[in-house]
Amino acid sequence: MSKVQVPTMAELMAEGKTPDVLFWVGCAGSFDQRAQKITKAFVKILNHFNINYAVLGGEEVCTGDPARRSGNEFIFQMMAAQNIATLNAYEVKRIVTACPHCFNTLKNEYPELGGKYEVLHHTQFLQKMIDEGKIKLEDGGAFKGKHITFHDSCYLGRANDEYQAPRSLIQIIDAELVEMKRSRENGMCCGAGGAQIFKEPEKGESEVHFDRADEALEKNPDVIAVSCPFCTLMLTDGVKNRNKEDQVKVLDIAELIAEAQDL
Amino acid sequence: MQYLVQALFLVVLGVAGFLFAKRIGFIRRNILLGQDDHPRNDRKSERFAQMALFALGQKKMFKRMGPAVLHFVVYVGFILINLELIEIVLDGALGKHRILAPVLGSFYPILISFLEVLAVGVFLACVVFLWRRNVSKVSRFHKREMKGWPMLDGNLILVFEIILVSALVLMNGADQALQFKGATHYVHTGGFLVSNYTFGFFASFDKDTLIIIERSLWWIHILGILFFLNYVTYSKHLHIMLAFPNSYYADLDKPKGQMENMPAIQKEVQMMLNPDAAGDSNDMPPPPERFGAKDVTDLSWKNLLDAYSCTECGRCTSACPQNMTGKLLSPRKIMMDTRDRVEELGKAKDKNGADHHDGKSLIGDYISSEELLACNTCNACVEECPVNINPLDIILKLRRHEIMDEAKSPNEWNVMFGNVENNMAPWQFSPDDRFKWADNIEIKEKG
Structure with a gap:
């Protein structure tokens, strides 16, 4: 077993590097114990296949989706403004996320507010990596025939x-x-x-x-x-x-x- | 006598046309009580394609094959049978009888036979529809909002259609008998496929009685159609007209998940977070009278067109997860309430002047907080609607008003708002712990 180091945008920037993709973790993936397992599984995949990625770490905040959907546009706009400022400061071009709610907000609702990125759901990202030959999954495994x-x-x-x-x-x-x-x-x-x-x-x-x-x-x-x-x-x-x-x-x-x- | 009948016909036609035009004008005015949202008359060819696919082609209907086939029979039958209306109007206005028979010659009986076959199809489909509503009791026709008038309206429409197509076929049957008996004015047309079967029955009457029967059926058919034309504008059946503009003006390729932005709040938040970058405070647009929508006049005209286009089929409600699990929320009720409210407001304005407001509103008098709060925003209702109605858009606008203007959020939501604002996450975790998940991840070494 070896420990996985999850790179942050701040670290990469300090080293003068830019990742190919930002992994947007989301609040559930960051805080909820069950959802953390999804985050960790995805990070393992990214590491295993040597994907050049980074996360925002402590600089990420809620996209504002639950506030906007429940009707509180003020809080949504506050969160959106903060995230867009962060993402634009790091000149993020491409985002992958395991949360469809974050995915929808980042992809469809941030552009109008000044946050324009290519946004992929993690299933789309993995599919794309496989299609492009950057990820080669081994046949069979634990779920064969299940x-x-x-x-x-x-x-x-x-x-x-x-x-x-x-x-x-x-x-x-x-x-x-x-x-x-x-x-x-x-x-x-x-x-x-x-x-x-x-x-x-x-x-x-x-x-x-x-x-x-x-x-x-x-x-x-x-x-x-x-x-x-x-x-x-x-x-x-x-x-x-x-x-x-x-x-x-x-x-x-x-x-x-x-x-x-x-x- | 003949001229008197012609005059009577023209008067009836004129009155029916006038009442119809007046009613359509009223509905149009009501729809335009709504706000503009975003341009909906751009990309015309794509919009026509959308209309052709959904309204004309009924693409969404075919998600449920049984009802779709029956509905298609009624739809095609209704449109084509009304081609005969051209002849009926010409006959009525000019005092002729079957004016097209000599013009079309041997094609005439083929055409009429074809229309009769469609009439039988419509008849049978309407019987099955009545069965589904009243005997087998398809559950979506028996929800809370369908009690009373909506249920009766649904049945009346079907009964009217049955009467109309029956009158048509029986009229043709009586006509055939009169032709056989050599009555004057009854031109020889050749036999018609379906009404031929009624020939034996009608042949047993004497000529004078038959003329009365035939004329009565002719008048029932045309009066029925003119009545139907006007009735439709007061009924859920208005979708036969509004499905077309409604799918034309519907969003083209906006992802269903995208919510409408609120630029006033966006600007205000920008000012608050960064007063320098947001520009001069004098540039601030005046704050809107209210956030979201409280009444129909706060909704967009498209929301109101949606409401008038709804035919209360209830596919939205039958796909709504909250309704399925017995909650009050029903997307169909949202549409019906919106339509009923704008009708009420429109009538009040006609009575008391355009500036009149009756003090009522869509929220409260029609739709409750409990309904609005339950929505999962899952878009199942939007996906289901065969005529591109978007109930979710209305729900979200009403919810914005409930939360931002009325502060009627449940306590758990207030806690969530506070957490998002202070902890940057909907739960009460310290923002410092956001990256803790990455502390102990171990991956197996691979050879």
Whole structure:
């Protein structure tokens, strides 16, 4: 085992270097214990394949997505202004992130405010690296032949029309992709988006994440694959609700790849 | 007598046309009570292509094959059968009977037979639709917002269509019998495919009775259509017209995840963070009267066009994760409430002058906080709508008002706002710990 050093933009700048891509970690990936595992898995992949990347580290702040979606434009604009100032100061050209909410905000909402970057979701980035031959995944691995169902994140899928990249990656690790009855553009939300994860739900008959986890469990998968830290949290809870956490794992695509490559 | 009938026909046609034009003018004025957002008349060829695909081609309808095929039959039937309206209007106005028969010659019975086959299709499809609404009770037709008038409206439309196409076929049947009996004015057209089957029935009546039957059915058909034309403008069925402009003006390639920016707040925040760079404070635009939308007049005209285009099919609501799990939020209700509110406000303005405000608003009198707060912003409703309606855009504008003007955010959201502002993350973690995740990452050595 060797320790991974995660380079920051500040360090690289001090050395007069520029990374090829900035890895935008996001608040969930930075602070939430479950989501940190996704961040670490992605960093392992980046290191293993010698991708020239850096993170902002302590200089990153919330993109403002939960504030904007819940209706608080002031806080969104404050966060956006701060991030754009930081990103522009480092002359960032290209960003990759494992959070579809950060992805959507950086890609679609910052340009109008003066922050123009090429923004990729980590599944798109990995797909691209594979297509360009910069990453070569070894065949087989831990998920060979396993049944994996993929839950589309709303902010990667419907919001940004990316359905294929995560699916291609699942197929690359030789797993059998099983589609849920609602998938792709018809996919059902995990219940977190629109800042719902930060408050109690309104009164109803059931919870969104319970129902969505049930839809996934109907397919008897070995793994429920996701592409968003918030979906990971919500569906993990939904699987626990049915006491299936020992049989069915909820894993981000980055975790699947890292584990398949035995990193 | 003949001239009197002609005059009566023209009067009826004129009155129906006038009422229709007046009502359309009212709706147009109401839609224009909305604000301008961004240009929606640019890139015309792409917009026409979008309209051709979604309104004319019904692309989204075909996501649900069964209803799509039935709807397509009614849609094509409705448009083509109304071609016969040309002949009916000419006959009525000129005091003729089947004016096109001698013109089209042997093609005439083929054309009418084709329209009759479509009429049978429409009839059957409408029966199935009535069945789905009332017997098999497809759940999206029985949500909370469908009780009362909306349910009745849906059924009435189907019953009207059944009456209209039945009148057409029966009228042709009576006509055939009259032709056989050699009644004057009833030109020989040759047999029609469907109404031929009613020939035996009608042939049993005497000539005078048959003329009364045939004329009655002719009037039922044309009066029915003129009534329908006006009824539609008060009904959810208005989508047969507005689906076209609505898909023309819909966003072309804006990602669904992108929220509309608020330049006034952007500027204010820039001033606050960096007073020097943001320019002279005299350049500041005046602060808007309110943030987001409280009433329909704060929404965009496209939001209001959306509302009038909604046919209450409920695909949005059936795909809404919050509605599926029994919450109050229903994107269809948001659209219906918006339309009902702008109708109400429009009527109040007509009665009391353009500057009148009735003191009511969309939030509060129609839509509750509980509905607005529940939205996941997942875009399922936007994706579902066959005619490019965007309920989410309205929800988010109303939410902005709730949070920024009324400060009606739930306490957990206030905590989240505070965390984002002070800790730079939605949770209460120290910003100093943001990079701690990187402290202990170990990777296996590879040979």
